[in-house]
Amino acid sequence: CNVVVLISGSGSNLQALIDSQSDSNPARIGAVISNRADAYGLQRAQAAGIPTQVLSHREFADREAFDAALMAAIDAFQPDLVVLAGFMRILTPGFVRHYQGRLLNIHPSLLPRHKGLDTHNRAVAAGDAEHGCSVHFVTEELDGGPVAIQAAIPIRPDESVAQLTDRVHVEEHRIYPLAVRWFAEGRLRLGEQGAMLDGEKL
Numbered sequence: 257c258n259v260v261v262l263i264s265g266s267g268s269n270l271q272a273l274i275d276s277q278s279d280s281n282p283a284r285i286g287a288v289i290s291n292r293a294d295a296y297g298l299q300r301a302q303a304a305g306i307p308t309q310v311l312s313h314r315e316f317a318d319r320e321a322f323d324a325a326l327m328a329a330i331d332a333f334q335p336d337l338v339v340l341a342g343f344m345r346i347l348t349p350g351f352v353r354h355y356q357g358r359l360l361n362i363h364p365s366l367l368p369r370h371k372g373l374d375t376h377n378r379a380v381a382a383g384d385a386e387h388g389c390s391v392h393f394v395t396e397e398l399d400g401g402p403v404a405i406q407a408a409i410p411i412r413p414d415e416s417v418a419q420l421t422d423r424v425h426v427e428e429h430r431i432y433p434l435a436v437r438w439f440a441e442g443r444l445r446l447g448e449q450g451a452m453l454d455g456e457k458l
């Protein structure tokens with residue numbers, strides 16, 4: 257299963273995906289594409305011998321033009337799966353439709369709670385008892401697609417938002433490789449009613 261990973265920044269989730277590659281795992285990262293030339297994740301990919309490409313959104317007149325170029329760049333690698341790993345761009349409906357059923361994202365909250373940005377602060381400010389992260393299929397609704405797997409952790413009364421953020425990251429790095437592996441193994445797919453694992457609706 258050929259996987260193209262899109263990043264914008266640190267790429268710690270990319271690193272977790274790189275580290276999960278093994279002879280028994282059918283997921284193979286064929287390329288990493290970043291919209292920012294200074295994304296540290298590009299160095300992680302290069303260190304692992306994975307081809308990289310930079311496509312800056314600033315070089316395009318509008319979102320449609322950027323997404324069209326991004327699609328062409330991705331499709332040149334002929335991926336079976338496209339993985340958003342801290343890719344900080346909102347994608348056009350045309351892009352999302354093109355990769356329907358083969359586009360995954362990780363979001364740092366227990367969806368449907370806290371869609372959008374600044375999720376850790378918002379979870380604490382809301383007085384939530386627990387927080388976490390979700391891997392979901394991407395649909396046209398921002399952070400609204402069917403969830404494949406979530407990890408929940410209790411929010412400790414005495415911890416800082418930074419500590420909570422770090423603890424959520426640990427969970428992200430656990431569940432994203434798992435979901436990608438399930439997809440590569442043919443166990444996880446997007447059905448008519450939502451995400452399916454081993455033929456059962458999630």
Ligand code: GRF
Binds near residue numbers: 269342343362364
């Ligand atoms: C993660 O928190 C992820 O949930 C969110 O963006 C962040 C990316 O972090 N979508 P990294 O680049 O993988 O370190």
